[in-house]
Amino acid sequence: MLPKLQVALDNTSFEDALESVTQYGEFIDVIEVGTILCVAEGMVPVRKLRALYPNKIILADIKGADAGNILAKQCYEAGADWMTVICCADVQTMVGMKKVANTYENHDVQIELYGDWTFDQAKAWRDAGLEQVVYHRSRDAQAAGKGWEQEDLDKIGKLCDLGFKVTITGGLNVEDLAFFKDYPIYCVIAGRGIRDAENPAQAAQDFKAEIARIWG
Amino acid sequence: MLPKLQVALDNTSFEDALESVTQYGEFIDVIEVGTILCVAEGMVPVRKLRALYPNKIILADIKGADAGNILAKQCYEAGADWMTVICCADVQTMVGMKKVANTYENHDVQIELYGDWTFDQAKAWRDAGLEQVVYHRSRDAQAAGKGWEQEDLDKIGKLCDLGFKVTITGGLNVEDLAFFKDYPIYCVIAGRGIRDAENPAQAAQDFKAEIARIWG
Numbered sequence: 001m002l003p004k005l006q007v008a009l010d011n012t013s014f015e016d017a018l019e020s021v022t023q024y025g026e027f028i029d030v031i032e033v034g035t036i037l038c039v040a041e042g043m044v045p046v047r048k049l050r051a052l053y054p055n056k057i058i059l060a061d062i063k064g065a066d067a068g069n070i071l072a073k074q075c076y077e078a079g080a081d082w083m084t085v086i087c088c089a090d091v092q093t094m095v096g097m098k099k100v101a102n103t104y105e106n107h108d109v110q111i112e113l114y115g116d117w118t119f120d121q122a123k124a125w126r127d128a129g130l131e132q133v134v135y136h137r138s139r140d141a142q143a144a145g146k147g148w149e150q151e152d153l154d155k156i157g158k159l160c161d162l163g164f165k166v167t168i169t170g171g172l173n174v175e176d177l178a179f180f181k182d183y184p185i186y187c188v189i190a191g192r193g194i195r196d197a198e199n200p201a202q203a204a205q206d207f208k209a210e211i212a213r214i215w216g
Numbered sequence: 217m218l219p220k221l222q223v224a225l226d227n228t229s230f231e232d233a234l235e236s237v238t239q240y241g242e243f244i245d246v247i248e249v250g251t252i253l254c255v256a257e258g259m260v261p262v263r264k265l266r267a268l269y270p271n272k273i274i275l276a277d278i279k280g281a282d283a284g285n286i287l288a289k290q291c292y293e294a295g296a297d298w299m300t301v302i303c304c305a306d307v308q309t310m311v312g313m314k315k316v317a318n319t320y321e322n323h324d325v326q327i328e329l330y331g332d333w334t335f336d337q338a339k340a341w342r343d344a345g346l347e348q349v350v351y352h353r354s355r356d357a358q359a360a361g362k363g364w365e366q367e368d369l370d371k372i373g374k375l376c377d378l379g380f381k382v383t384i385t386g387g388l389n390v391e392d393l394a395f396f397k398d399y400p401i402y403c404v405i406a407g408r409g410i411r412d413a414e415n416p417a418q419a420a421q422d423f424k425a426e427i428a429r430i431w432g
Contacts, residue, residue: 010283010286012286012290035280035281035282035283035287036283036286036287036290038254038255038258039254039258039259039278039280039287039290039291040258040259040290041257041258041259041260042254042255042256042257042258042260043255043256043257044257044258062255063279063281063302064251064255065251065279065302065328065330066251066330067226067251067252070226070228070252071251071252071255074228074252074255074256075255086279086281086302086304086330087304087331088302088303088304088330088331088332088333089330089331090330090331092359092360112281114281114282114302114304114305114306115303115304115305115306116304116332116334116337117304118332121332143308144308
């Protein structure tokens with residue numbers, strides 16, 4: 001299966017997000033309501049995007065840390081297919097979300113890997129039934145000049161070996177994708193690489209073409 | 217200075233939160249727009265509560281993990297005095313928020329301590345200029361039966377020694393407060409202990425009275 005293409009709508013208003021996604025929504029697989037947009041308007045954009053894109057995967061990137069059961073109900077009832085949990089949350093919080101996800105078809109929870117998580121924790125997440133992780137360079141780490149390195153690949157490989165569906169993100173451009181060619185990446189998240197492109201529809205199709213070329 | 221009393225509005229709609237806070241808002245110091253309410257409606261409840269309670273501290277409990285600068289602008293422009301960052305965020309994310317906070321008077325960032333944070337990290341946060349931490353039992357850990365223990369007090373003491381203003385939270389009832397009497401607690405967060413009380417106004421006043429009795 002080819003890696004899916006996910007675009008993060010990290011706009012500060014739904015109007016801006018809408019103006020953006022209508023340009024490339026048809027070409028991508030996963031529409032992410034980014035944390036910034038969730039912080040701005042909560043689940044309102046999730047509901048609207050669900051109505052506008054009934055056949056796309058909608059992700060609510062809330063990075064939940066607690067009260068997993070309640071947050072999951074909020075996200076899924078609003079129409080999200082996937083939601084995110086922060087990796088330093090208690091595993092019970094993740095399990096709480098996952099249990100709610102499992103009451104729907106094809107709903108899931110992505111664990112956002114920030115900071116000093118360990119592979120012992122990752123094993124515990126897998127043992128608890130979690131299936132997806134998001135591996136990234138943080139936006140602020142990028143701004144501080146941190147690039148993609150062999151160390152990242154090694155970690156991604158270990159996560160794949162544990163049986164996780166691994167999504168990658170963090171300022172990814174089309175040219176970055178080949179770096180990950182030896183791994184069965186589940187999802188590639190692009191944000192500014194598509195949203196801020198001169199021609200976002202073309203940029204989305206370039207990502208899809210490069211994904212097909214590498215993993216096809 | 218007596219510990220402040222903060223109540224977390226973890227309602228799933230602003231209407232519910234409003235019905236709740238109008239009963240005890242005048243008796244408390246910090247009105248927290250809880251993560252659940254932020255996930256539901258974003259910054260909308262922050263704006264409304266700012267207008268309704270011009271003299272109270274309003275906290276946006278978004279537990280940000282990345283893009284600190286942008287999230288901080290969102291919270292503070294909506295009228296929050298304080299916001300939260302998750303402890304596994306990059307220190308640059310925390311610094312990004314704190315810098316925006318410092319452009320306002322009396323605005324601040326609380327670091328939410330979840331999972332396996334370390335005192336080495338805590339020192340790094342202090343060195344980077346962060347001043348507030350929130351120490352808690354997670355809601356899901358509580359549900360799994362975890363109580364307050366001596367170990368918690370030891371950690372709280374070490375955080376105070378590092379120079380942090382330490383807030384405590386996690387299913388706190390009035391009877392729990394005396395357990396923390398030897399420490400200069402900055403804020404006591406109550407949620408269901410006040411919101412779900414038979415008489416929330418009385419419960420808020422009971423918390424204030426007990427705080428004054430212990431720390432006064």
